[in-house]
Amino acid sequence: MPSGSVKATLPLMLRGDGDRQxxxxxxxxxxxxxxxxxxxxxxxxxxxxxxxxxxxLILIGTESGQSAVSASELVVRDIRAPRTVMGALVxxxxxxxxxxxxxxxxNPLADPGLVGVSAxxxxxxxxxxxxxxxxxxxxxxxxxxxxxPPAAFIGGLLTTVLLYAIATRQGRTSTATMLLAGIAIAALxxxxxxxxxxxxTDQQLRDLTFWSLGSLAGATWYKCAAIVAFIFPALLMSRFxxxxxxxxxxxxxxxxxxGIQVQRTKILAVLLVALAxxxxxxxxxxxxxxxxxxxxxxxxxxGPDNRFLLPAxxxxxxxxxxxADMIARVVVAPAELPIGIVTAVLGGPxxxxxxxxQRGLVDV
Amino acid sequence: xxxxxxxxxxxxxxxxxxxYSRQFKPGRITVLVGANGAGKTTIMSLLTGERTPSTxxxxxxxxxxxxxxxxxxxxxxAVLPQRTHLSxxxxxxxxxxxxxxxxxxxxxxxxxxxxxxxxxxGLADHRSRLYQQLSGGEQQRVQLARVLCxxxxxxxxxxxxxxxxxxxxxxxxxRHQISTMEIARSYASQGLGVIAVxxxxxxxxHYADEVIVMREGRVLTDCPPAYAFDPDIIEEAFxxxxxxxxxxxxxxxxxxxxxPASPDMPGTHGTSGxxxx
Numbered sequence: 001m002p003s004g005s006v007k008a009t010l011p012l013m014l015r016g017d018g019d020r021q022x023x024x025x026x027x028x029x030x031x032x033x034x035x036x037x038x039x040x041x042x043x044x045x046x047x048x049x050x051x052x053x054x055x056x057l058i059l060i061g062t063e064s065g066q067s068a069v070s071a072s073e074l075v076v077r078d079i080r081a082p083r084t085v086m087g088a089l090v091x092x093x094x095x096x097x098x099x100x101x102x103x104x105x106x107n108p109l110a111d112p113g114l115v116g117v118s119a120x121x122x123x124x125x126x127x128x129x130x131x132x133x134x135x136x137x138x139x140x141x142x143x144x145x146x147x148x149p150p151a152a153f154i155g156g157l158l159t160t161v162l163l164y165a166i167a168t169r170q171g172r173t174s175t176a177t178m179l180l181a182g183i184a185i186a187a188l189x190x191x192x193x194x195x196x197x198x199x200x201t202d203q204q205l206r207d208l209t210f211w212s213l214g215s216l217a218g219a220t221w222y223k224c225a226a227i228v229a230f231i232f233p234a235l236l237m238s239r240f241x242x243x244x245x246x247x248x249x250x251x252x253x254x255x256x257x258x259g260i261q262v263q264r265t266k267i268l269a270v271l272l273v274a275l276a277x278x279x280x281x282x283x284x285x286x287x288x289x290x291x292x293x294x295x296x297x298x299x300x301x302x303g304p305d306n307r308f309l310l311p312a313x314x315x316x317x318x319x320x321x322x323x324a325d326m327i328a329r330v331v332v333a334p335a336e337l338p339i340g341i342v343t344a345v346l347g348g349p350x351x352x353x354x355x356x357x358q359r360g361l362v363d364v
Numbered sequence: 365x366x367x368x369x370x371x372x373x374x375x376x377x378x379x380x381x382x383x384y385s386r387q388f389k390p391g392r393i394t395v396l397v398g399a400n401g402a403g404k405t406t407i408m409s410l411l412t413g414e415r416t417p418s419t420x421x422x423x424x425x426x427x428x429x430x431x432x433x434x435x436x437x438x439x440x441x442a443v444l445p446q447r448t449h450l451s452x453x454x455x456x457x458x459x460x461x462x463x464x465x466x467x468x469x470x471x472x473x474x475x476x477x478x479x480x481x482x483x484x485x486g487l488a489d490h491r492s493r494l495y496q497q498l499s500g501g502e503q504q505r506v507q508l509a510r511v512l513c514x515x516x517x518x519x520x521x522x523x524x525x526x527x528x529x530x531x532x533x534x535x536x537x538x539r540h541q542i543s544t545m546e547i548a549r550s551y552a553s554q555g556l557g558v559i560a561v562x563x564x565x566x567x568x569x570h571y572a573d574e575v576i577v578m579r580e581g582r583v584l585t586d587c588p589p590a591y592a593f594d595p596d597i598i599e600e601a602f603x604x605x606x607x608x609x610x611x612x613x614x615x616x617x618x619x620x621x622x623x624p625a626s627p628d629m630p631g632t633h634g635t636s637g638x639x640x641x
Binding site for chain 2: 017018019020103106107108243246247249250251253254256257258259260261262299300303304305
């Protein structure tokens with residue numbers, strides 16, 4: 001056993017008796033505090049900085065008491081607040097889906113991008129951008145822009161259902177088949193997306209680029225409301241799959257032996273991922289690495305117990321995405337970087353480092 | 365009580381187990397032996413509910429196994445697999461705690477149980493180590509502690525609890541092979557049912573109350589070890605020629621292998637015989 005490399009992977013805050021529940025509780029509380037701070041910062045930071053004191057006053061509502069609405073208040077209320085809420089939701093959804101998929105596949109490198117859920121959602125969205133509103137819906141007056149979120153969601157869901165149908169025989173889901181089928185589906189979806197990109201016009205190409213890099217720009221309360229309906233149930237569901245996912249980490253047959261309803265756990269987990277990822281991709285495009293980086297950092301601190309890992313992932317995922325978004329907003333102000341570039345620049349090297357460091361441990 | 369009623373299992377055209385009926389009574393250690401692919405693990409997977417029989421049925425406490433809820437059965441029988449790989453950095457303590465998934469015990473009792481079971485398998489001072497860092501044998505003992513936790517947390521009477529061991533000692537050194545089998549024996553003497561797959565015939569001879577010798581999906585013999593380990597039966601089951609040394613001190617005979625089976629033995633129709641010709 002390569003003892004040197006193994007030592008380096010010891011959890012940072014391992015308690016003497018091997019029980020990390022108390023540490024986990026403390027970490028959760030700390031993350032909750034950090035999350036609130038980052039939310040406030042996200043309201044204050046931007047091309048036009050607004051002092052924290054003013055942000056707080058606007059939040060409490062005393063500012064608008066007497067006169068006309070100030071510019072700062074407009075910025076905070078209509079631009080930054082929905083963007084913050086959306087960023088928090090998307091970050092929480094991506095990190096929790098990543099952790100869920102990793103437990104489901106018993107593979108710490110699994111990611112929503114890997115099993116084709118993101119690619120499926122993206123394909124549906126790109127189809128809408130390039131081909132426009134389908135003739136059946138023309139009379140409803142719906143715009144391309146409005147059709148994007150539901151299309152991406154349906155794409156993500158269809159991919160997941162297809163994946164599940166391929167990998168399930170006689171009521172049993174083969175994880176290996178599911179993983180491989182996911183890779184194949186992702187490749188197919190990317191190829192079809194490529195064809196669409198090839199036939200797109202210049203303006204569409206701009207939209208597509210923006211979209212495929214991922215961005216929180218253009219957040220509105222309307223979009224927030226649309227994804228909250230998907231993401232909130234998904235995050236709540238995590239409470240009910242956490243124990244089952246823990247059991248699945250022992251392998252499917254042993255999960256059954258210790259009293260886990262394996263099939264039910266898998267269905268709920270897949271549904272959770274489809275809801276969360278579909279909704280996220282719909283409003284913010286493909287934002288990579290959050291689903292892999294966040295669960296990994298947290299496992300080092302609190303361990304792989306999903307009862308604590310999933311809520312911690314939601315908080316840290318939100319913190320990470322909001323921080324990345326702040327960087328995206330200020331680094332080239334008044335223009336802004338797509339957030340996907342920021343997460344890729346931060347997450348790519350991290351992922352590589354993880355792979356290199358893990359090499360010794362994977363087969364132990 | 366576990367019971368197979370004309371149970372068989374086919375994988376496509378291959379028959380892993382021909383129709384077989386048997387009761388597995390509590391309070392005894394029943395050991396399954398046989399060559400690779402003889403059907404031992406097939407019987408195990410039928411008893412655990414992992415596989416559904418092709419014909420017949422598996423009964424537990426006179427109820428068809430598939431009518432039991434997963435968590436109900438988990439409170440009554442625990443299964444130790446051949447090996448368990450974990451991809452995530454659980455501590456030893458946390459792995460053992462997974463055995464309490466179906467339990468309703470309060471936290472302080474869980475903590476006590478986990479500590480006690482780790483002590484029982486001799487790993488009390490390893491509780492905060494990472495499972496992935498342990499040797500194969502230590503990992504197997506951690507899994508044993510997890511399985512014991514699952515059994516100990518049950519409120520059912522001993523006779524309604526079963527310990528299923530699938531090659532429990534394969535990765536263990538001799539000392540821990542013995543201590544694992546001693547643990548199994550102590551549970552059997554408390555009245556629990558123990559069903560184990562073993563490769564070591566001497567361990568089987570020493571610890572089994574009943575031995576089921578299997579070959580190619582069929583049961584060759586099913587009786588106490590003193591009768592089961594007849595040279596002809598071993599030769600037929602495994603395709604090797606054994607020498608059985610009776611030490612004359614009332615202990616179980618010692619079985620050693622002299623070489624491949626003689627050509628005229630029925631056992632040589634099997635895989636090993638064909639390979640030799």
